Amino acid sequence: MATVNGEFEGIFEDGDRALELAVRPPDWVNPVAGDRYDLIAIGGGTAGLVAAAGAAGLGLGLRVALIERDRLGGDCLNVGCVPSKALIRSARVVGDLRRGAGLGVTADGVAVDFERVMGRLRAVRGAIAPHDSAQRFTALGVDVFFGEAQFVGRDAIAVGGQTLRFKKAVIATGGRAARPEIDGLEAVGYHTNATIFEIRDRPDRLAVIGGGPIGCELAQTFQRLGSQVTLFQRASQLLPKEEAAAAAIVQTALQEDGVNLLLETQPHRAEITATGEKLLHYRRADGTDAAIAVDAILLAAGRVPNVEGLNLGAAGVDHDPSGVRVNDFLQTSNPKIFAAGDICMAWKFTHAADAAARIVLKNALFAPLGLGRSRLSSLTIPWVTFTDPEVARVGLSETEAQAQGRAIGVITINLADVDRARTDGETDGFLKIIHAAGGDRILGATLVSRHAGETISELTTAIVGGIGLGQLASVIHPYPTQADCIKKAADAYRRTLLKPRTRTLLRWLSRLS
Secondary structure, eight states: OOEETTEESSHHHHHHHHHHHHHSOTTOOOOOOOSOEEEEEEOOSHHHHHHHHHHHTTSSOOOEEEEESSOTTHHHHHHSHHHHHHHHHHHHHHHHHHTGGGGTOOOOSOOOOHHHHHHHHHHHHHHHGGGGOHHHHHHTTEEEEESOOEEEETTEEEETTEEEEEEEEEEOOOEEEOOOOOBTHHHHOOBOTTTGGGOOSOOSEEEEEOOSHHHHHHHHHHHHTTOEEEEEESSSSSSTTSOHHHHHHHHHHHHHHTOEEEETEEEEEEEEOTTSOEEEEEEETTSOEEEEEESEEEEOSOEEEOOTTSOHHHHTOOEETTEEOOOTTSBOSSTTEEEOGGGTOSOOOHHHHHHHHHHHHHHHHSOGGGTTOOOGGGOOOOEEEOSSSEEEEEEOOHHHHHHTTOOEEEEEEEGGGSHHHHHHTOOSOEEEEEEETTSOOEEEEEEEETTHHHHHHHHHHHHHHTOOHHHHTTSOOOSSOTTHHHHHHHHHHHHHTOOHHHHHHHHHHHHHO
């Protein structure tokens, strides 16, 4: 990339051009449709890409097609994981600098060049785009079609004036940001994840509607990058699907960064005043109303599936407002058609869509007469909210386990008791492990730490591999690391095994040794 005096030149244009050339080439000509495809993937996001690449890359001569109406890469590359984490990385630097005084380092005059931050985001996205490019999939042997896909029968799809017939198909059209009922919102204008990463100018006052993972991540990020953020959450806590103690830590972190949190509030009307200001009216839990002036509004209040325009009725595919209906084998009401990803799953994560696409591949192409099929319910899926600190979850929470009537044991390790967390000045957090009562089988875990997303995989591996706390206690963890909290939890479990009879036996053995 060209530079002038060390500064980026054309960073926006270069990043956007690299993205476009990879995931929606302007001169692309759809191929001539084959006679009959072994598999057609509708949707070029994670699930569709994994299904198409997996089928074509086996070297079995399978005929595979991939249909995308907009850009390959889906939300993750274009308007989700990649751009948001690039933005979060820049914001975390600001957070570190502002906390520097507690570490004996004073960083005065911290300045954010917002345009450069956004330019870096676009450059990173453009650099990653070739992984999901039309050229890469064509080289794998996939017929890539751009255009609106519409079922015209139980085994046929129309796109770009051609009809593609298939033996099996997978619907992987994903979802989009939900639009809450707020009068006047369309006239005032708003952002979703589909548009917020395209801005160049930082909004001085940003309203974020929704206190789930996306809302919390972006509220903290924009606050650190210089916006004054007001976060609206209709529930009484942020991250309502997480442990209350985990949500409380995130809430405190956002408030310490300066985010204005309005819990148990519901925006209901937006207007542009005579002076040109955007005014957002909201209602509190006690029924009283108030309003706040903002420069931009970001919607982060849930997701809705992209089922429109597919003509699912012609294919005999049942669906409802939550998306395409599937069984545990990810099969729709049409046995030739499967679905994966946000279009049909409660877990709306890239890695969940990837795992589901692998199930579709096996069940659609390599399970004759249904033999050897894999189930969605067999997956153990971790997830992470990338705030600072991060919140990572896998398996059951304590509340979920209790709701199921399970007899459980709970082990909690506070980061304040982990040496590396102390040396890092990152003691706000904890590890909670849920295990079966009377045994060491791990049922779930919640971890709150700056590195929770990197650490949770050890516990995910333990659950998948049937590795109990007793065996984890024998795993040597490098010292000092924050992952040592897992060893501490395992050691805490072992100590619970020291019953009076065990102590008596050990005392007797020590005397004989």
